[in-house]
Amino acid sequence: MASQKRIAKELGDCTTSPPTGMSIALANDSDVHKWHVTLDGPPDSVYAGGKFGIIVTLPAEYPFKAPVVTFATRIYHPNITNDNLGNICLGLLKPENWKPASRLLSVLEAVRALLIEPQPDDPLEGRIADEYRRERKEFEKNAKSYVTRYAKGPVKFDAPPAAAAPANAP
Amino acid sequence: MASFSSRDRHLDASSGREVVFCYQCRHEWYRDQHADLACPLCDNQAVEIVDPSNDPRDLPENSPSTAFSSAFSRRRRPDVDSDHEDDDIGDHFRPGSFPGTFGRQRPDRGAPGGPDGGDVILRRFADLLMNDLGGARPPRAQPDPFFPFRTGGNRDEDHDHFGMFPPSGPRPSGSPATYRHTTFRSGPVTGTATFTFVSSSNVPEGAAPPGFPPGFPTLFSQIMSNATPPPERDGRPAGSPGPRPMPPDGLNFASGLHEILASLLNPQAAVHGDAVYTQEALDRIITSLMEANPSSNAAPPASQTAIDRLEKKKIDDAMLGPEGKAECTICIDELKKGDEVTSLPCTHWFHGECVILWLKEHNTCPICRAPIEGGQSSSSGSGGTQQPSASQSSTSQPQAPRQPEYRRPLFTSRPERPSRNPQENAERLAALRNLGNSLSGSATHSPVRRNSLSPSSTRDQAPTPIRRVRSPSPSRDRPVGDSQYDGGDGPGEGSRTQARDNRNRSSQGGQSGRDNHGGAFNWIREHLTRSYNSQSDRDRDRRR
Numbered sequence: 001m002a003s004q005k006r007i008a009k010e011l012g013d014c015t016t017s018p019p020t021g022m023s024i025a026l027a028n029d030s031d032v033h034k035w036h037v038t039l040d041g042p043p044d045s046v047y048a049g050g051k052f053g054i055i056v057t058l059p060a061e062y063p064f065k066a067p068v069v070t071f072a073t074r075i076y077h078p079n080i081t082n083d084n085l086g087n088i089c090l091g092l093l094k095p096e097n098w099k100p101a102s103r104l105l106s107v108l109e110a111v112r113a114l115l116i117e118p119q120p121d122d123p124l125e126g127r128i129a130d131e132y133r134r135e136r137k138e139f140e141k142n143a144k145s146y147v148t149r150y151a152k153g154p155v156k157f158d159a160p161p162a163a164a165a166p167a168n169a170p
Numbered sequence: 171m172a173s174f175s176s177r178d179r180h181l182d183a184s185s186g187r188e189v190v191f192c193y194q195c196r197h198e199w200y201r202d203q204h205a206d207l208a209c210p211l212c213d214n215q216a217v218e219i220v221d222p223s224n225d226p227r228d229l230p231e232n233s234p235s236t237a238f239s240s241a242f243s244r245r246r247r248p249d250v251d252s253d254h255e256d257d258d259i260g261d262h263f264r265p266g267s268f269p270g271t272f273g274r275q276r277p278d279r280g281a282p283g284g285p286d287g288g289d290v291i292l293r294r295f296a297d298l299l300m301n302d303l304g305g306a307r308p309p310r311a312q313p314d315p316f317f318p319f320r321t322g323g324n325r326d327e328d329h330d331h332f333g334m335f336p337p338s339g340p341r342p343s344g345s346p347a348t349y350r351h352t353t354f355r356s357g358p359v360t361g362t363a364t365f366t367f368v369s370s371s372n373v374p375e376g377a378a379p380p381g382f383p384p385g386f387p388t389l390f391s392q393i394m395s396n397a398t399p400p401p402e403r404d405g406r407p408a409g410s411p412g413p414r415p416m417p418p419d420g421l422n423f424a425s426g427l428h429e430i431l432a433s434l435l436n437p438q439a440a441v442h443g444d445a446v447y448t449q450e451a452l453d454r455i456i457t458s459l460m461e462a463n464p465s466s467n468a469a470p471p472a473s474q475t476a477i478d479r480l481e482k483k484k485i486d487d488a489m490l491g492p493e494g495k496a497e498c499t500i501c502i503d504e505l506k507k508g509d510e511v512t513s514l515p516c517t518h519w520f521h522g523e524c525v526i527l528w529l530k531e532h533n534t535c536p537i538c539r540a541p542i543e544g545g546q547s548s549s550s551g552s553g554g555t556q557q558p559s560a561s562q563s564s565t566s567q568p569q570a571p572r573q574p575e576y577r578r579p580l581f582t583s584r585p586e587r588p589s590r591n592p593q594e595n596a597e598r599l600a601a602l603r604n605l606g607n608s609l610s611g612s613a614t615h616s617p618v619r620r621n622s623l624s625p626s627s628t629r630d631q632a633p634t635p636i637r638r639v640r641s642p643s644p645s646r647d648r649p650v651g652d653s654q655y656d657g658g659d660g661p662g663e664g665s666r667t668q669a670r671d672n673r674n675r676s677s678q679g680g681q682s683g684r685d686n687h688g689g690a691f692n693w694i695r696e697h698l699t700r701s702y703n704s705q706s707d708r709d710r711d712r713r714r
Contacts, residue, residue, distance in 0.1 A: 009502050063500060064528050096468040100528050100536040101499040 003062050007032045010104050019108045027157065033058040036072075036157045037108060042116045046143040047075065050151025054111060056104065066098035067107060072157045076139075076146035078118045078129035089124045090114065184222035191226050192217045198227065469541070472533035476543045477526055481513045489519065500524035500536055516540040 021040040035056040041047030053072035059065040071086030081087040123129030131139045183189040188201035194214035208215045496505045498521040513519040518537045
């Protein structure tokens, strides 16, 4: 199975020399199609100090279909849905943009780059994007408060973050 | 055939002598009487050689039957451009104005010459709703000139099978999508609105049109059986029939009409089959399509022939990187010298089986996304540029040293037409503008002779000092399909152009030039409410 072989290779590459600020593990040792990635909030970004869980799901058709990347940890970001789904908008992963030559390493690096520099022109959360553009201070305050609220402590992948910490919790 | 010889003050254009008509002073003369193509009376040069089937003079006796037979006689001309997409646009713009009739392309529309003209209108409306808007049956793109006209009066049968007119002529094969143009024009009373519906029929014959509210055919046939001819309009020729026996009550018609109009005019529901009438409805359809098929804007699969054509070669030293190693970027397996790989036009190469798996889904290179087939350029239109991706840096693949072969013209399927040079285009445009000016009364002297029957190909025209100006045909200079589907310049654009054109001509024809920008709905509203009102009036009268 070409797919399994490639994934195993990529996993090997990613675990031996992981992308900056990330650690990678399989959700389940018998299934190479689901990765759990822990991402340290990039220093100098509003997410610094937080630990974010990212779930990477590789479709059976990988590498011919793009992997699905979601945030398991809630995050206040223009390009990541502000709910317990944590969908992420990444051009690289869109069906019309995906190509088999792209690798998970570059995908993960793109996710990290998105935390350092949000793309408010292609938002999933229009309100947050507006805030990011117009009231940067307010945005930073909110983002940091989300980090304190959700991204501290051990990263949880399985429990939906909203259940672990309701949105309106203090 | 239309013969106007008996009509006073109009010369007979069908007698073999060419009749010339002056737009300025409305003078007519035989061409052989006056050599110069300028009006002998007013010296205006905006003149036209009258064709019997395309008469610019407003003949008041121009009844629908004349109009239709002349329209069909035009159809029979074997030299008319056989490309129906092109010629039907010009077809509908005969300058004569026929009260409330549709210029239709299909010759089996039936009963244009039937005595009850009002019934024809309603029939055509029903036909429009069921066939054209609903896309319920495949179009008859090529008219069948030998199909005899149906004569009127077969109403019961018409109601039984709702299609009204049995399909005739086979569906043209080989064309994946066929477009139908339905053009309305309304007569002197209602102003001059012309609008064109364009619909493509992807619905198989017999399938229910998806957008129809349940029971729509039933409802409509009920209306049809209750409907009476619309009222006589001013200027309607005498001899049209008196009112037919009234149905017991006009209520069915009223409520049915109300429902139809509601479904037609409600922007939320302005969808019938594959036709939409509002931006809102179109947006909703697009949204649902995008949601249903999230990868629909990805590159389409490559054809098997394109895959088979791909070059296979053995890896040689040049293909191995400086370290003497190479890998297939799809499976990240290492490749050795002598292994067979498949090379794409962009010179990127892969395991044959790996790249074929990808190409069966998308016809682009897995590395640079350059299309592998010239004709099937995809959403990644920037085929010419090769962008090294992040992952490429880790591979040792060669970087496209030779000129890629995929830069072919986008539309190769259509035979090339001789394209006009920009200057000629500008001249034609100016001539059209001048024509419009002179029609609306300002005395612009421009050497214009308009004849919409001029040959459709510019090649055939002998060089002549007098330019011919044809009706603008939006699809003339564009690839097929392009004009129908691209957003901004689609059918709406075309119909607007035509409406403008028609307004110009009709207003010079001395008809009430009420500016009717409202399009289809105004027409429908006007005609149907009128019909309904008069019917209830007559009902009241009868009960008294």
